[in-house]
Amino acid sequence: MDTQGDLWQVTPDLRVRAKNIDAGLVGSRIRLARQRAGLTQGEAAGDVMSTAYISRIEAGQRRASADLLVALANRLGCDPDELLAPDDDVAAREELARVTLELDYADLDVRTGDGPSALVRIDAVLASPDVPHELATKAKYLKAQALESLGDLSGAIKVLEDVVSASHESHLRLRALILLSHCYREEGDLARACEVGDRASAMIDAADLHGSTEGIQLAVTVAAAHYERGDVNYAMRLCARAVESAEALESPTARASAYWNSSIVHERQGNIADALPLAHKAITLLEQTHDASAMARLRSQLGFLQLSMSPPDVDEAMRNFERARAEMDHTTASPIDFGRNELGRARCRLLIGDVEEAERLAEDCFEAVRESSLMLSAQALTVLGQVAASRGDADDAVARFRRALVVLDGMGADREAAQLWFELANLLRSHGAMEDAIEAFQRAGTSTGLTSPSMAVRTT
Template identity: 45%
Template sequence: MDARQAELLAGADAHELGRRLRSIRLAKGMTQGEVVGDTMSVAYLSRLETGARKPTVKALTSLAGRLDVSIDSLLAVEPGRDPDEVRLALDYAELALESGEPAEAAQHLDAALSRVDDVPGSGMRERARLLHARSLEAGGREDDAIIELETLLEDDTVSGVSRIKAGIALSRIHRETGDLGRAISCGEDVLAQLRAAGLAASDEAVQLTVTVAAAYFERGDTAHAVRLCAKAITQAETLDSPRARASAYWNASVMQANRGDITAAVPLAERALALLGEGHDARNLARLRAEVGRLQLELEPPAVDDARNNLQQAVSEMEWSSATPMDKAWTLLGLARAAFLTDDHDECRRLLSDVHGTSDGQSPLAEAEALALEGRISAARADTDEAARLYQAAVLKLSSIGADNSAAQLWFDLAALLEGVGLVEAAADAYRRAAASTGLRTRTTAPALTRESAS
């Protein structure tokens, strides 16, 4: 380290330097123990990363060597015009998102966005804006994420691949927030642009197709959704892309499951799981593993042990991926069902408490299912009054969703459970809501009937 660098170190902010050390270590995929080796203690490095201590000249020189970076990069010398520095900031942001740390990702993105105009023509501005939208979504700001993605799609200079990625994210967010019409229209608009540009045969185009299919399915157009998935599978098999094939098989599995054909859904999901395991998409691998586990619980008879193994592994993977609270809540709910099926009611209650704490209002459907399952535990223990109270709480929670196709099965289940505790009127209302959630409506004016007079 030269005198200039020593002076910079003396004036450096300990917290900012610590964040930079940690980000570089994570980007390298190294543990604290691997970084320090026998040069210093892990506890010392931990204090440096939290900003509790500032490294000495000797320690920073050693860390730069262990991390294989320059001392200047650790000190953030002359930021701004170096494309590699902006790219590195975006890499750190993406890594933070995948690690479930949106606040840290936002810090790196702020740094990258302030410099990205200095490196034109590199495609980094598009990547930065896509990551910014992901960061907004991960932070619970879906409306702001939608605006960012719409602005990106309105920009004629945005490349084809970035346009597809924005279309996938925008369609998915619209679907998850209940705006199915926009989820379909924005996805189909981008697909039409891809066909016109000759980009329909790509990994991302297959993913966009199945994203649009999911919106059609949620809207109740099951047949068209299944046809889209079948086409996507055919297209994906022509590509050398495990991710595209996994996406197509996964969505086909979900649709078969929702049609009630669990036997057909499980092998499709297992095929998708094997394909996704070949890649590096930690969040989706964990989500798919959880989906396989939940499907295995629906088999006749339920494959409880296999399901529990998949769900427990998914929980572990979600701890260090960019999985959302909604993803985690549904996975915990799957584990609670496995515990219920093996009569481990105490463990089931513990897991259901975790579901409520994890969801915290973000997934009312998962919370309603958790309340219904709690009611079933009370009913199994002959506590009818408590079971009735919990079923009614589930009804109240589910009512906040409205006539959503995804809620239809739970309304139907609740109707039977309410009947079981003598709440007949509430059960009849639940049956009506189940029908409404599938798209059935009462016809206020019956068609006129005519009689032919006997000749």
Template identity: 40%
Template sequence: MDARQADLLRKLDPIELGQRLRAARVAKGMTQTDLAGADVSVGYVSRIEAGHRRPNLQVLTDLCVRLGTPVEQLLMGVAPQELEQIKLNLDFAELALESGQAASAELQARDALDMAVAASLKELAYRSRFLLARALEAQGMVDDAIIELEGLLSPRVGNVLQIKVGIALSRCYRESGDFSKAVEVGEMMLEHLADTPLDGTDEAVQLAVTLAYAYHTRGDVSQAVRVCRRAVAKAETLDSSVGRASAYWNASILEAARGSVRDAIPLAERALKLLSEGQDARNLANLRTALGMMQLRMDPPQISEAQENLKLAAEEYQWCSASPADIGRNELAQARAHFLAGDVETAEVMSRHVHESIKVLSPLTAADAKSLEGQVHAAQGDIEAAARSYHEAVFALTGLGSDREAAELWFELAGLLEDVNEFDAARHAYRSAAAASGVQSRPRATTRKLSEELR
């Protein structure tokens, strides 16, 4: 007996099975008497078709032999060759994503989704929608990806794919600037994973570090550190390089955010070594980019080492499901490395390209690119051009939500604006930095009102 077929038969609604059996019989031009043969009664066939009886697998197999129809077709509502075609489309979509061919992945996922929905194959339709969302994200259509993922999010987590949905949705919320939603999804998923077998999977660790990064981006650094430490402890118990790498990577990012770049780099290198043993190209490339950015923040900067990591990451991005935001951050880091190395012309060209390619998708990165462009102009002695670039960066930042990265860039811009004698704009930037970090000024009376109250 085929255990898989027996399991499918046990789970299948008898009414749906009966409808499929009757449709197959009518299509073959057979009567219930023809189908019953010498093995079962006509009444039993009638009760199966009415959904009143669930035959055992042997009886169903005998009926299918007389029908000339594969058992799988009655159990799954689709012919075996159609089922294989759906699975093949999904495999191709996944391969296209990992190869950086997001548009092709989208087409394959949509074709698979149409076929899976038509055949009422819920699990394959779910996987199709997940891959479609990933393909949309990889093409920069983050809002469209969020819509797809929100429809897949389940309050109860029953398999690994559902965890991956939560990870992707939290990541997309974060990329779109909705940090509270990113945290909310991560917290909900972790709560439902607690004390279940799925809590000990790589995906559970990756979910935890995704949540920690969402906390960090929102500015809740202490909470991010706590979540990350728990993730590291959990990862150490798993025999998985991916799980441990994810935890070390996030710990590295948080150490860098706290100003401990020298402590962050060994953690990042440890994660890089672990990820290099696997095949997760996107995470590997993201880690190389993060490591390169940290090396540029060293005093003095490790420019050649950073350039090597950033170059390798850029190559890996060409063959994986990297999003435009990933690629933009990498290119901007390369531009900054060129600037620190004294190649200001290349830095200017690259920073402009980043700004133009990502200004709609990621205003924060675009603002950072304009800030670097201004520094290039200042280094070239063109103070007016530097001031214009800084003001464009301010414009790009205005309206963004409150988070740590925005606050850091506002603070950097304030100092740069002071350097070019734009003191009013610098004061505005300092106030914006305080607002983005959540700092609020206390109410105070004016000098005149205070003197009147004292009299």
């Protein structure tokens, strides 16, 4: 086929085939190509023909001329030969087109936060015995993304391990490794998160992809795992390089990922002044991607940053938490996302003295995440203890704090856990529960890498 620039042109051979091929067959192929392109009949028709006419062509009631076929092919981004191919293996080609379209819709579901819809589409594709290997592997990767978005980390990990071992396509395997490292980190298995990250890093090195979207996403994912393990300086260097590389890219997703994760590392270092502008940059970039789920998570993160300021910017934090909650209503956010947002709103309500609403939100958070996140469960119990303390019920406050200690004891040692151990230690000490406070101080030290069997704690 001759082309001029990127446009297909009419040839004598194409005119002959357009006159002789079955109109119904061509119509069904045009319909599949249009659906794959995500266009309505009116959008595909443009100013070339009427919507009614393209409808009749798709129904096989009108034969499209060679000129119309080429015009449609150019609008739909397909090859006219695809529309005029002989009838051999038509069923196989149409099934392939159908599966590809279903996966495109599943990908859109994942990106817009509709995990359950994505899973229905993907499972239907995987149930077909004739799906090509690479399309099946892509379907499994999308399934892992959907499971992760719904908070099913163990399910996502199981599927991702299968993708990594089965995929013959290096970029898909790399993306699977990056998501696998993230899932292990979220599950608290920091050693596995770093090990998987190292495997992905070797692929990045071999393909010289350090400045690519995948390279940046891997860098910030591995940085977060190393930070939680206590290797703060290495994590900071990884984030700094990721931000530097992201500045040279056009990809809003890669740049937002770099800014977002760097913001988290700065915030946990106590550098709120550096963390806030990075979070604002990430939000501005994510608004270009229309990723509702990511936007909601980042707005909640920004709310926590604003609560970490001295003094806390409670009004702005509450606005961000409320906006994030409204965005979550239009997606299928995970229980962890909902729980984290409820925890932030509970802290805001506690700071302005609305203890009844703070208690309700903290209880809702605890019930939502008690089976999926030990950290959020312990944080919710800590807020409930503070609610009790604000009412003057010291015994109930200490009981809540002690329960948070029990929950936290099930977690591994990382910096976030250390921070909560330290916070609980101070709360228990302020309420006279000195033995519990000393134990909590010791656990805080262990979580940050201190190995001394005891810590000196002032009791007066």
